[in-house]
Each structure stands twice: as C-alpha cells, then as structure tokens.
Amino acid sequence: MTLGNLTTKSPQVRRFPTWLRRDIPPAGKIKRVKGILADLNLQTVCVSARCPNLPECFSKGTATFMIMGDTCTRACKFCAIKKGKPAPLRADEPQAVAQAAKSLDLKHVVITSVTRDDLPLGGAEHFAKTIKAVQNQLPNATIEVLTPDFQGNLDAIETVIQAKPDVFNHNIETVPRLYPSVRPGTNYARSLAVLSYTKDFAEKTGKKIIIKSGLMLGLGERRKEVLSVMRDLRSVGCDVLTIGQYLAPSPNHHPIVNFVEPSQFDEYRDEGLKMGFLAVASGPFVRSSYNAAEVLRQVAGGDKCINDTSLPD
Secondary structure (H helix, E strand, O other): OEOOOOOOOOOOOOOOOHHHOOOOOOOOOHHHHHHHHHHOOOEEHHHHOOOOOHHHHHHOOOOOEEEOOOEEOOOOOOOOOEEOOOOOOOOOHHHHHHHHHHHOOOOEEEEEEOOOOOOHHHHHHHHHHHHHHHHHHOOOOEEEEEOOOHHHEHHHHHHHHHOOOOEEEOOOEOOHHHHHHHOOOOOHHHHHHHHHHHHHHHHHOOOOOEEEEEEEEOOOOOHHHHHHHHHHHHHOOOOEEEEEEOOOOOOOOOOOOOOOOHHHHHHHHHHHHHHOOOEEEEOOOOOOOOOHHHHHHHHHHOOOEEOOOOOOO
C-alpha cells in the first residue's frame, strides 16, 4: 500500500559570513571513534555527507550510523552521498552497529541510511534489525532513526515503528516550490504523509514515539514558505524541528543562494514554539542529528528552547 512533485541557480557563494566560522576542537576522541568505525567497517552520515560538525561530534565520542551501504539510489542535488547502484546488504551490519554503539558507550544512538529504492520495503526490515540489535546491546539507550520516505510504503513505515525506536525522524528538507531542483524524485506531500502516518500508527498501537523533521535554509526559500512548511509539519503531528543553514558540499551541488542571519534562525525557533513544537533547534550549524541526545533530554525535561551551541557568544 502506498501514500500519495524552482529556483534559478545563482553563482556559488564562496565567502562565508563571520557566524559560519568556527574553531576546530581538540582531537579528543576523534581517533578512537574513527578506529572503532574502521574496525567494524561502518559508514557514518558524518563522513559521507561531509557534515561540518564532524570534528566536534567525533571529539565528543558520538557519530550517526549510516546503514545499508554508502551509495544512494536517488540523486538529491544538496547531498554529498554517492549515487549509483548499491551493493547488497551486509547481513552482520546490525550487530556491528550495536557493537560500535556499545564500544562508544552511547546513551542515544542515531541510525540513518542511504535511500534504497532497489530493496523490498526500502530496507525497512534492515532498520528494524539494527534497532533491535542496539536494544539488545544497550537496553537503556534511546534510539533515533532518520529514515528515507520508503516511497510512501505503509508496510515499511510500520516495520520500523514496530521495532520501537524512541524518535522517528524524516526530513522534509525544503519548501515545496524547490523540490524539483533540490529533491528530484521525491514528493513533498508524500514526506508529510510519512510523518502523519507514523504519528497515527504509533498512537493506534500504543507506542510512544517522538516525531521529528528538519529543514535546510539558504536554497532560495522565502520566509512565508518556511513558516507554511512549519505549519504543515505541526498539522501532521511533528513534535521536534531542526532548522540549519545549507552548505553546498561542492561546486557541483545545488548552490547556496543566501546565508540566513542568526537572528532569522532565532525568529523561526520562536515561531515554531508558538506553533506548538516540543522543541525547535534552529541555527546555522544545526543538522538533523546534531546534539540529538541533548534535544531529546530537553524534550523529556520540558525545556523547549534548544540553542545552537556552536554559535559564538
């Protein structure tokens, strides 16, 4: 069963504003994290997507696991992950992720994936196996999944929810007008429907789950479009929202159309809280999984104001 897509490119902006400059943190645990991942032959979205927060997160001993290989079946214009024909699934990957999470002593484990439209249910069963493997190794850890849209397949969504992750994240990424140029092959209404169905199914089956989504800014969106997307997300039961600045991985990707001022991120955060989001993490360096454990703790503690701690005072 399945749920029921323009921007003119400007030259790539090369000079970053002052608020996008940051210090490289001390090496700390970076080598240890890299060693554990290498020993277990695991992928992270941190590396594959060229995340600017990688040094900070690795130095804190955290990483976001990316399952089902390093090659995506889609070709989103903002993403640095390889596109092409993926390799077969690795049968022992769920156990390897669980072992790495235990070695890193993670209290909150974030699992994402490449999009695998070539697999039955889009690889949802592999997500479920990975969730269960982590639960077996770390029964007291919370688990967050960041999933593709599974082409709107309800059985796939249910398969993931039945594994009982604590947070279900599916990013809306951008405003509807920009989908053809930013997310070709995807569908705004379908992504909203995935979040809506997840919320409804979890409630119907008595499973407590936090629904989360994220937006990138700087792709040419307008303020009123961003606010409209935020209202759409709240209308389908989204609890937590992340909003960050898009940074093009290379000149071959969608260009940065504009840099969003920190004050504008603050405004979106405030507007989101007024709309009823349990938490809004909004700032230039915010990403879906950035400080995910802290966001979850803030939600559980009732503190709804999530700040981008990477920003200078």
